[in-house]
Amino acid sequence: MRLDVVTIFPEYLEPLNVSLVGKARARGQLDVRVHDLRAWTHDRHHTVDDTPYGGGPGMVMKPGPWGEALDAVLASGTHDLPEARPALVVPTPSGRPFTQGLAVELAGRPWLVFAPARYEGIDRRVIEEYAERLTVYEVSIGDYVLAGGEAAVLVITEAVARLLPGVLGNAESHRDDSFAPGAMADLLEGPVYTKPPEWRSRAVPEVLLSGHHGRIARWRRDEALRRTGRNRPDLVERCDPGALDAHDRAVLEELGWRRLADGRFGRPPDDVEE
Numbered sequence: 560m561r562l563d564v565v566t567i568f569p570e571y572l573e574p575l576n577v578s579l580v581g582k583a584r585a586r587g588q589l590d591v592r593v594h595d596l597r598a599w600t601h602d603r604h605h606t607v608d609d610t611p612y613g614g615g616p617g618m619v620m621k622p623g624p625w626g627e628a629l630d631a632v633l634a635s636g637t638h639d640l641p642e643a644r645p646a647l648v649v650p651t652p653s654g655r656p657f658t659q660g661l662a663v664e665l666a667g668r669p670w671l672v673f674a675p676a677r678y679e680g681i682d683r684r685v686i687e688e689y690a691e692r693l694t695v696y697e698v699s700i701g702d703y704v705l706a707g708g709e710a711a712v713l714v715i716t717e718a719v720a721r722l723l724p725g726v727l728g729n730a731e732s733h734r735d736d737s738f739a740p741g742a743m744a745d746l747l748e749g750p751v752y753t754k755p756p757e758w759r760s761r762a763v764p765e766v767l768l769s770g771h772h773g774r775i776a777r778w779r780r781d782e783a784l785r786r787t788g789r790n791r792p793d794l795v796e797r798c799d800p801g802a803l804d805a806h807d808r809a810v811l812e813e814l815g816w817r818r819l820a821d822g823r824f825g826r827p828p829d830d831v832e833e
């Protein structure tokens with residue numbers, strides 16, 4: 560897979576040389592190219608932003624440098640074949656949520672071009688222009704505001720890279736990921752332990768040492784349910800009742816969840832003081 564990043568802070572992308580993504584690059588599984596947007600400015604100050612039309616706070620990234628930069632990056636690859644066509648990924652807090660499902664979709668593309676913005680965003684005409692030629696994904700990594708999209712590029716790249724064939728050591732390792740399509744009926748992963756069996760007087764749960772695979776699987780699922788109920792009640796509410804067995808339902812009821820008429824589970828009402 561090829562990845563291009565156009566940014567005014569190329570140094571911000573240095574972590575792409577490290578760890579999983581760095582190793583994938585070294586092995587030739589990922590071709591990452593980082594470009595300085597200011598290389599496509601022509602004034603003495605290498606200006607990339609200007610005041611917004613219509614007024615308001617902040618600055619907007621000018622279309623000129625982005626257009627030249629993206630044209631140059633796109634011209635540097637062959638994408639005559641529709642299946643080789645790059646996708647443009649624009650990280651923005653006003654984008655669609657970045658999910659594991661979207662990571663899987665992006666991992667299936669041969670070439671991603673990232674356009675992270677600083678300031679208040681990129682002049683809208685740039686997105687409209689490239690949307691006529693490419694698939695454009697405007698993506699947000701969560702409900703908070705970052706100073707720029709570079710950190711989001713790192714997040715998206717890591718989530719995508721670990722899905723590429725041969726990048727993770729063990730092909731099985733993402734099967735049980737929290738949020739993997741079909742994973743544990745959309746439950747979070749439960750706690751994990753390793754040696755030693757006792758640490759600071761804290762023992763590893765005995766069932767994990769029992770060698771009893773059926774009981775271990777059941778215990779893990781109970782823990783996953785408990786953790787999901789506590790940390791992500793929205794996932795329990797969305798859970799397909801068909802994905803829950805009688806034991807699951809008993810665990811949820813024990814945690815105070817109520818079974819609704821349609822079989823789904825509802826958040827227990829807050830205790831009301833009498």
Ligand code: 6GU
Nearest residue numbers: 650651700701705707711
């Ligand atoms: Cl992708 N960019 C910025 N600037 N802020 C964000 C974000 C992206 N996702 C969440 N907040």
